[in-house]
Amino acid sequence: MVEATAPVADTMTVYHCDSWVSRLSAAEDAAIQEAVSELWAYAAVPAETVGGAALVTAPVAMPRALPFAEQARRAADALGGALGGKPIDAAVVHAHVGLLGGIPALRNMRPDARLFVTEHATFLDRMLAEPDGRAGYAEVLAACEAFFVVGDELRQQLAEAFPEHEAKLKLIANPIDFDVPRAEPVTELRRWLFVGGLIERKGVRWLLEAFAACRADDPSLTLTVVGTGELNGWLTERAAELGVADAITLTGALAPEQALELMREHDLLVHPSRYETFGVVIIEALAAGMPVLITRSGGPEQTLAGIEADAGELVEIEDAPDALIAGYQRLRGRFPSGLDQAHARAVLADRYGYGAVARSHQAAWFASSYSGQTR
Template identity: 75%
Template structure:
């Protein structure tokens, strides 16, 4: 987001509240908080980051399993320390994630600043289920000038929860980098790739089952899983049981640059998630020139609207491997003539490329004659 939107502004500073999560006693928590307050004025020196922006990393000591509202309050307090008690020196403040980013921004901005917020969290329902979380969220919504959501599912959820603020909700997608083309076009669908958390919601268990079924028909198939999560051990054991361990690579957690590099080396992204607010990885795969097999899980059917067949294969969310197997077979049977990956890439760049998303943000941020572009 910073790389897309920072160019074209006079100044752009990112305050990244970085949660340092650990099991802490009350005494340890207090002593660490004292240390952060003492060290932050020295440690909080800005560094230059993407788009010519400045970056200030703000450590937030965080005992495990705190309610969302308390996490937000701690981030607000740590940000205040990093700012030396002074308000954020900008007429435009943009926060990411309504409560965890919005509340710290609201508590540390000038009274005359304009607040904008982007929500893309898949855990929004859990935040709103907490009374304090819901109250904090309502406070942010009341104060902001506009509230951006990355997809219709989130917009509908927030409009239902806060109908009095529905007029502030606007759809602006996550920006995706389309600048780096693939060296060679995809020639087969043998090298499967998954990028995401190894958790139940992502459907990785059913993906492994589907891969084993398809590999019995096509022994050349391989599967690379990028990410970590609670299912890592179980997936490894199941790969052994299915007899496909030699064809499955657990790449672990990789940087975005490394993950995008793998997209340009693999043939098809398989993304059987149970719920997505947007589905960044699906659009990133299309930007990398690879077809996708993705569930209709909320965000992807919106992001791929009108180019579903060109980009790959949409499948239904099912609690088994059937839809994934069928989706792969359908995609394989019409590859490559039954799709147009170049067209999909062009359409998606017009929707979600850096320039398109930056233009929408700048139009909102600087629409007022009194708002200086900084």
């Protein structure tokens, strides 16, 4: 987001409240909070980051399982410490996520500054379920000029919770880089790629079972899994049971640049998630020139509206691999003539490319008043 939008501002500074998470007793937590606060003065020295923006990183001592509102309060205190008690010196402040970014921004901005917020959290419902979390969202919504969401499902959740602020809820896209072309076009759908957390919500179990079934018909298939999570051990054990361990590469967590490079080297993104507010990795894969086999998990139906068949195959969510297996067979049967990757990529670049998203932010941030709705 910073890389995309920094060029439309004269100056941009990113304040990152970096959570240092661990399991602590109350006494340990108090001691570490005091020690971490001594670092805030050093955090005030900015470093250069993408797009020519400056980056200030403030450490936040964050025991596990804190209520969301308490996490936001600690982040606000850390930001205030990094600022030396002075307000953020900017006429426009944009917070990333409504509670954990919005509260620190609101507590540390100038009285005359205009506040904007972007929300994309898949766990929004959990934050709103906490009374203090819900109160924090209400405070941020009341203070902000516009509250951007990346998909209709998030907007619906917030509109139902805060109908009095519905007019402030606007659609705006996550920006995707479309500038790095693929060296060679995809010619076969044999090298599968998954990028995401190895957790239940991402459909990792379905992915492995579907891959094993499809590989039984075509032993040339391979699967690269990028990410880490609670199902890492299960994935290794189950792959061995299914006899496909030699065809699977587990990379663990990778830097974004490395993951994007793998997208330009593989043939097919398989992403069987149960729920996505937007689905950045799906658009990144298509930007990298790779077809997708994905579930109708919320965000993709919206982001790929009108180009589903050109982009790949969307299947229904099931508690079994059958839909993925059938979807792969259909996709392989109509590849390549039944897809139009160039058209899908062009449409998505117009919707979610850096230029499009930057113009949307510029129109919001620097207009005398803002009432538009944009993607």
